[in-house]
Amino acid sequence: MTPSPAADFLRRMLRIRIFERKAAELYSAGKIRGFLHLYDGQEAIAVGSFRALRPEDAVVANYREHAHAIERGVAPRRVMAELLGKTSGVSRGRGGSMHLFDAATHFYGGFAIVAEGLPVAAGLALARRMTRQPGLVACYFGDGATDEGEFHETMNLAALWNLPLLFLCENNFYAMGTALSRRQARTDIALKAGAYGMPAEAVDGQDVFAVAEATRRAAEAVRRGEGPRFIEFRTYRFRAHSMYDPELYRSREEVEKARVRDPIALLAGRLRRGGTLDDAAYAAMEREVEAEVDEAANFAAGEPVESVEDLLKDVVGGRPS
Ligand SMILES: Cc1ncc(C[n+]2csc(CCOP(=O)(O)OP(=O)(O)O)c2C)c(N)n1
Ligand SMILES: [Mg+2]
Numbered sequence: 001m002t003p004s005p006a007a008d009f010l011r012r013m014l015r016i017r018i019f020e021r022k023a024a025e026l027y028s029a030g031k032i033r034g035f036l037h038l039y040d041g042q043e044a045i046a047v048g049s050f051r052a053l054r055p056e057d058a059v060v061a062n063y064r065e066h067a068h069a070i071e072r073g074v075a076p077r078r079v080m081a082e083l084l085g086k087t088s089g090v091s092r093g094r095g096g097s098m099h100l101f102d103a104a105t106h107f108y109g110g111f112a113i114v115a116e117g118l119p120v121a122a123g124l125a126l127a128r129r130m131t132r133q134p135g136l137v138a139c140y141f142g143d144g145a146t147d148e149g150e151f152h153e154t155m156n157l158a159a160l161w162n163l164p165l166l167f168l169c170e171n172n173f174y175a176m177g178t179a180l181s182r183r184q185a186r187t188d189i190a191l192k193a194g195a196y197g198m199p200a201e202a203v204d205g206q207d208v209f210a211v212a213e214a215t216r217r218a219a220e221a222v223r224r225g226e227g228p229r230f231i232e233f234r235t236y237r238f239r240a241h242s243m244y245d246p247e248l249y250r251s252r253e254e255v256e257k258a259r260v261r262d263p264i265a266l267l268a269g270r271l272r273r274g275g276t277l278d279d280a281a282y283a284a285m286e287r288e289v290e291a292e293v294d295e296a297a298n299f300a301a302g303e304p305v306e307s308v309e310d311l312l313k314d315v316v317g318g319r320p321s
Contacts, residue, residue, distance in 0.1 A: 004276065006209075006267065006270075006271055006276070007271070007276070007277070007285075009044075009047055009048065009208045009209075009212075009267060010264065010267050010268060010271065010277075010285065011285055011288075011289065012043075012047045012071065013043040013044060013047050013208065013263060013264045013267065014264060014285060014286060014289045015070070015076070015289045015292065015293070016039060016043045016046065016047070016066070016067040016070060016071075017040060017043060017264060018286070018289050018290055018293050019066065019070065019076055019079075019080070019293050019296070020038045020039060020040065020066060020067075022080075022293050022294075022296075022297050023036060023038070023066070023080070023083055023097075024036070024038060024239075024243070026083070026084070026297065027243050028243075031084055031301075032083045032084060032085075032096075032097070033085065033096070034096045034097065034098075035063070035096075035097060035098060035112075035242050035243070035244070036083070036097050036242060036243045037063050037064040037097065037098070037241065037242045038064070038066075038237075038239045038243075039064055039066060039067045039237070040237065040238040040239045041172070041206075041235060041236050041237050041238035041239075041258070041259075041262065041263070042064075042067075042170055042172060042205065042235045042236075042237060042263075043067060043208075043263050043264060044205060044206055044207060044208035044211050044235075044263035044267075045140075045168070045170050045205050045211055045233045045235060046067035046068050046070075046071045046140075047067070047071060047208055047211075048208040048209070048210070048211030048212035048215065049138070049168055049211055049212070049215040049233075050068075050071040050072065051212045051215070051216070052212065052215040052216040052218075052219040053072075053138055053219065054135060055105075055106075056106070056133070056134050056135035057106060057135040057136050057137065057138055058106040058108055058121075058124050058125075058128070058135065058136075058137045058138070059072055059105075059106060059107050059108065059137075059138050059139075059140070060108050060109060060111070060117040060118075060120055060121040060124065060137065060138070060139045060140065061107075061109065061110060061111070061117060061139075061140040061141075062110075062111055062112075062114070062116075062117055062140065062141050062142060062145070063097070063098035063110065063111065063112045064142070064170075065098075065100055065109075065110050065140070066079055066083075066097070066100070068107070068140055069090065069100040069102065069107055069110070072102070072105045072106075072107045073105045074090050074100065074102050074105055074107060075296075076292065076293065076296040077295065077296040077299040077300060078090040078102075079100060079296075080296040080297055080299070080300040081093070081299065081300040081303050082095060082096065082097070082100060083096065083097050083300070084300045084301070084303070085305055085306075086300055086303035086304065086305060087303065087304055087305065087306050088299075088300075088303045089300075089303075090102050091110070092306070093305060093306055094306075095110060098110060098111075098112040099111075099112065106135075108120065108124065114142070114144050114145050114147075114148060114175070115141065115144075115145035115146075115147075115148035115150040115151050116150070117139055117140070117141055117145075118139060118141060118145060118150050118151055118154040118167075119150055119153065119154050121137045121138075121139035121154070121165060122137075122154045122157055122158050122163060122165065124137045125137040125158070125163035125164050125165045125228075126161065126163060128164060129161075129163065129164065135164070136164040136165065136166055136219060136222045136223060137163075137164065137165050137166065138166045138168060138219075139165060139166065139167050139168065140168045140170060141167075141168075141169055141170070142169070142170050142171070142172065142175065143169065143170070143171040143172065143173060143174075143175060143180050143189060144174075144175030144176070145169070146169065146184070146189050146192060147175065147183055147184065152192075155167075155192075155193055155196040155198065155230075156196055158196075158198070158227075158228040159196040159197050159198045159227065159228060162225075162226075162227040162228075163227065163228055164222050164223070164225075164227075164228075165222065165228040165229075166215070166218055166219055166222050166228070166229055166231075167193065167198075167228060167229070167230040167231070168215070168231055168233065169189055169193075169230070169231065169232045169233065170205065170233050170235055171189055171205070171232050171233060171234050171235060172235045172236050172237045173234075173236065174237065174241070174249075174250070176241045176245070177241065177245070177247075177248065177249035178249070179249070179250075188202070189202070189232045190202045190230060190231075190232040193230035193232075194230075198227070198228050198229065198230050199218075199221070199226075199229050199230070200229070200230035200231070200232065201214065201230075201231060201232070202231075202232040202233075202234055203231055203232070203233050203234070204233075204234060205233030205234050205235030205263075206234075206235060206236075206261045206262075206263045206266060207263070207266065208263060208267055211233060214231050215231065218230075218231055236258040236261070238255060238258065238259055238262070268282060
């Protein structure tokens with residue numbers, strides 16, 4: 001039986017939440033090194049928006065991108081192996097959490113520098129146009145990226161050159177510990193994109209259906225050759241910025257208040273009220289997803305790390321391969 005679109009959305013969001021819960025556990029156990037940024041609270045954006053994308057489209061994201069890679073079709077076990085620095089990881093264990101990359105699914109990163117993905121996405125879109133390749137480029141970034149000059153430069157060129165670009169801003173109202181209202185004189189991000197002559201709208205990022213519908217409409221316009229579109233998804237991150245963040249910049253009450261609009265609980269509640277989900281079905285779904293995540297973690301744990309002799313392979317000035 002094929003699951004209903006709503007049940008599929010719910011399962012996908014749960015998979016991301018549980019995948020990252022496992023990643024946090026492995027991080028605390030010292031198995032994952034470096035930085036780890038989790039997506040709790042924002043799942044509806046990756047899950048809803050990816051329904052509008054086609055296999056030929058390219059995707060660019062930032063460092064909070066585990067969900068985007070998985071939704072794009074990268075196997076969770078290859079993402080988990082990457083987090084653990086294993087050679088079977090999606091970036092051969094050399095990128096880690098912030099640098100997932102998979103050319104086969106046109107998933108071009110994973111960028112650690114804020115706003116770095118924007119000009120890359122514009123370049124990919126321009127290349128597609130010049131080589132007459134089909135498909136659009138979906139560019140995901142946070143509200144923090146809109147603080148940067150690169151954001152404005154990219155908006156300008158994308159609009160000027162009518163590029164096939166879908167800008168998907170995940171506005172969780174914080175860039176590390178600084179709230180949007182403490183950084184920007186004008187906090188309406190969609191308005192800024194509109195200033196470049198690009199159709200732009202703000203959408204509830206906690207409602208997976210609203211995300212899916214807005215992205216579908218915007219993607220269709222881009223595919224018709226109408227140039228770039230911009231969506232600002234208003235959302236909230238429930239966890240700290242990264243695993244290192246003591247969260248001194250916001251109150252516990254503020255986070256608890258935002259949790260009332262947990263995208264997973266919102267959808268589950270809707271399905272329960274509609275009579276298509278009960279406790280037993282939800283628990284069964286959770287168990288299945290947990291098993292899938294455990295399988296990915298066990299696979300990753302058993303994989304080898306790169307040998308010391310190979311560490312400089314493919315590094316400029318390193319050992320020739
Ligand atoms: C150019 C640059 N400046 C500063 C940093 C440090 N930094 C890392 S994440 C981040 C916050 C970005 O916030 P946002 O784009 O809203 O994404 P979010 O973490 O909220 O998902 C900053 C300032 C960086 N990585 N790159
Ligand atoms: Mg942010």
